[in-house]
Amino acid sequence: MTAPGRANGQPGAAVVEARHLVKHFPIRRGLFARSAGAVRAVDDVSFVVEAGRTLGVVGESGCGKTTTAKLVLRLEQPTAGEILFEGRNLVDLGPEGHSHYRRSVQAVFQDPYASLNPRMRVDAIVMEPLVTNETLPAAEVAARLRRLLDLVGLPRRAAELFPHEFSGGQRQRIAIARALALSPRLVVLDEPVSALDVSIRAQILNLLTDLQRELGLAYLFIAHDLAAVAHMSHTIAVMYLGKIVELGDARTVARDPKHPYTQALFSAALPSHPDEVREEILLPGEVPSPANPPAGCRFHPRCPQAMDRCARDVPALAPAAGRDVSCWLYDPAGARAPAGAR
Amino acid sequence: MADRPLLEVDRLSTHYVSSRGTRVVRAVDEVSFTLRAGETLGVVGESGSGKTTLALSLLRLLPPAARIVGGAVRFEGEDLVTKSPGEMRRIRGRRIAMILQDPMASLNPLFTVGDQVSEPLRVHEGTRRGAAWERARALLKAVRIPAPEQRVREYPHQMSGGMRQRIVGAIAISCEPRLLIADEPTTSLDVTIQAQYLRLLRDLQREHGLALIFITHNLGIVARMCDTVAVMYAGRVVEGGPVRRIFSSPAHPYTQALVDSIPRLGDGPARLTAIDGQPPDLVSPPTGCAFHPRCPRALDRCRQEEPPAFEVLAAHTARCWLAAPGTP
Numbered sequence: 001m002t003a004p005g006r007a008n009g010q011p012g013a014a015v016v017e018a019r020h021l022v023k024h025f026p027i028r029r030g031l032f033a034r035s036a037g038a039v040r041a042v043d044d045v046s047f048v049v050e051a052g053r054t055l056g057v058v059g060e061s062g063c064g065k066t067t068t069a070k071l072v073l074r075l076e077q078p079t080a081g082e083i084l085f086e087g088r089n090l091v092d093l094g095p096e097g098h099s100h101y102r103r104s105v106q107a108v109f110q111d112p113y114a115s116l117n118p119r120m121r122v123d124a125i126v127m128e129p130l131v132t133n134e135t136l137p138a139a140e141v142a143a144r145l146r147r148l149l150d151l152v153g154l155p156r157r158a159a160e161l162f163p164h165e166f167s168g169g170q171r172q173r174i175a176i177a178r179a180l181a182l183s184p185r186l187v188v189l190d191e192p193v194s195a196l197d198v199s200i201r202a203q204i205l206n207l208l209t210d211l212q213r214e215l216g217l218a219y220l221f222i223a224h225d226l227a228a229v230a231h232m233s234h235t236i237a238v239m240y241l242g243k244i245v246e247l248g249d250a251r252t253v254a255r256d257p258k259h260p261y262t263q264a265l266f267s268a269a270l271p272s273h274p275d276e277v278r279e280e281i282l283l284p285g286e287v288p289s290p291a292n293p294p295a296g297c298r299f300h301p302r303c304p305q306a307m308d309r310c311a312r313d314v315p316a317l318a319p320a321a322g323r324d325v326s327c328w329l330y331d332p333a334g335a336r337a338p339a340g341a342r
Numbered sequence: 343m344a345d346r347p348l349l350e351v352d353r354l355s356t357h358y359v360s361s362r363g364t365r366v367v368r369a370v371d372e373v374s375f376t377l378r379a380g381e382t383l384g385v386v387g388e389s390g391s392g393k394t395t396l397a398l399s400l401l402r403l404l405p406p407a408a409r410i411v412g413g414a415v416r417f418e419g420e421d422l423v424t425k426s427p428g429e430m431r432r433i434r435g436r437r438i439a440m441i442l443q444d445p446m447a448s449l450n451p452l453f454t455v456g457d458q459v460s461e462p463l464r465v466h467e468g469t470r471r472g473a474a475w476e477r478a479r480a481l482l483k484a485v486r487i488p489a490p491e492q493r494v495r496e497y498p499h500q501m502s503g504g505m506r507q508r509i510v511g512a513i514a515i516s517c518e519p520r521l522l523i524a525d526e527p528t529t530s531l532d533v534t535i536q537a538q539y540l541r542l543l544r545d546l547q548r549e550h551g552l553a554l555i556f557i558t559h560n561l562g563i564v565a566r567m568c569d570t571v572a573v574m575y576a577g578r579v580v581e582g583g584p585v586r587r588i589f590s591s592p593a594h595p596y597t598q599a600l601v602d603s604i605p606r607l608g609d610g611p612a613r614l615t616a617i618d619g620q621p622p623d624l625v626s627p628p629t630g631c632a633f634h635p636r637c638p639r640a641l642d643r644c645r646q647e648e649p650p651a652f653e654v655l656a657a658h659t660a661r662c663w664l665a666a667p668g669t670p
Contacts, residue, residue, distance in 0.1 A: 283534050
């Protein structure tokens with residue numbers, strides 16, 4: 001990954017950087033809601049999202065990818081760790097800095113049937129963030145609305161209609177227009193196409209690619225469709241039980257995954273052609289509960305290549321074969337000290 | 343194995359009629375295909391293409407507004423369309439079984455897993471409770487549920503999504519059906535759990551000589567699992583044939599666009615082939631070929647006349663004027 005803190009705006013500059021993010025949800029039991037442990041949803045996760053680029057996050061249910069997105073959106077407060085926006089720590093920003101952050105980081109969610117208010121017309125939906133956050137003359141608001149509708153490929157007469165008059169793909173365009181209303185730097189895309197029909201998905205993915213190129217947006221793209229994530233992303237982070245197990249250039253990771261979990265995950269991805277045969281690595285069992293993650297490497301109970309050491313020591317995310325991997329298999333000569341005290 | 347196909351669907355049409363009879367939706371329109379024992383057919387289509395109505399028509403489980411208005415479903419030589427409700431009840435779950443998308447909705451939360459897995463055996467084969475439970479334990483083992491002795495006494499909520507879907511699978515195969523219809527069976531599962539489940543279905547198919555019909559919107563599942571494909575659009579099978587042939591040289595522009603629109607693992611950021619527009623509203627379908635408003639290669643003829651199914655090659659058909667003999 002590139003060094004953070006380069007000049008703002010230019011492609012490749014860090015927009016949002018997460019450092020050692022941790023989010024634990026306490027489990028409360030009994031009459032007095034005594035704390036009975038915690039769900040370690042996100043456990044020491046670091047990454048950088050750069051301008052004009054996409055960081056794809058993949059992983060299965062319970063891996064912490066949605067919690068990570070919520071932390072970036074400030075919908076959840078981290079238990080520990082910090083988030084830097086354009087090189088500055090959010091904690092050091094005043095209330096004004098926070099509101100600037102909230103305007104600069106927007107989201108598009110999975111279900112455009114749930115994320116748009118059925119009682120509001122499209123113009124009100126798209127302009128709501130603008131009206132709440134800025135004081136603009138009406139003419140300027142109308143001009144911005146037209147520009148946004150053009151940008152996402154909606155006809156201008158869409159402004160006067162209600163969400164139910166649109167198909168799923170069109171609704172997702174409305175949601176994207178709303179996310180872009182405040183000219184954000186980063187857009188969090190949480191499964192933006194999974195609720196859409198197959199023939200519509202490519203339309204929306206292409207639109208997102210075009211918008212990124214045009215506006216220099218940074219994307220945090222979260223999805224379970226591996227091929228779509230690999231296709232959209234410049235960098236991929238693979239998560240398992242709250243930790244990033246592999247992080248690197250999207251094509252490098254997708255073509256030659258190194259972590260045994262990434263290998264199994266990508267081998268389980270469905271082929272795009274019947275002749276595309278991949279070696280299937282079937283993992284035994286299911287993902288353990290994040291309330292009680294295994295000791296050592298969290299993947300070791302299901303790992304086909306687990307060693308004695310994996311049950312004891314937590315591997316750190318370290319460079320190997322042109323990307324970062326957290327696995328003892330890639331430990332040079334096994335000499336690295338057990339990292340990451342728990 | 344006899345040479346006669348296990349299932350022969352011949353110009354099956356199912357329509358939804360509004361309560362006053364004023365509006366008719368041709369959800370399934372003259373659909374034909376055949377399936378042999380041990381084979382897997384993939385029915386692909388988007389929402390509203392009629393694929394689920396097709397599956398429900400085969401089992402005669404249609405909602406009251408829907409009616410089979412024509413065609414035949416010959417299963418082991420008998421036409422299911424003409425069977426009485428009682429006869430159908432003896433076929434469902436015993437000779438033809440179905441797996442639905444959401445395992446939580448298809449399992450009863452108030453009964454133990456053992457009760458639910460042994461129920462078809464007790465109903466269809468009159469097996470006594472003890473023997474049926476014994477079979478249930480064996481079935482749970484067959485679908486690779488760990489500790490089946492303990493799990494039979496548990497309830498669905500005590501299990502994960504993947505396990506529940508495997509239990510639904512165990513119920514489906516309990517009476518050793520000849521045909522298993524799976525409607526989006528893995529949509530609610532995670533990637534690695536999906537891989538486990540697809541492998542399990544394939545193993546069960548091999549062990550029992552099951553014929554499988556996969557109803558799905560996911561071409562990846564078709565590519566991995568199926569021998570033949572039927573691509574549905576606006577109630578019709580617009581293209582059908584052997585899976586390799588359909589993926590390598592699709593004859594219908596819709597199939598072509600679908601195959602091109604899926605991202606390939608390992609490709610970098612590039613534009614995908616998108617299909618413009620949206621699937622048609624079946625209350626007022628377009629004239630001529632239903633795909634023509636979205637088709638990049640539409641001819642004048644496509645706007646007026648509906649194309650019949652042309653044979654592109656043996657066993658490969660396409661409803662498209664471009665596939666008509668003599669068209670370059």
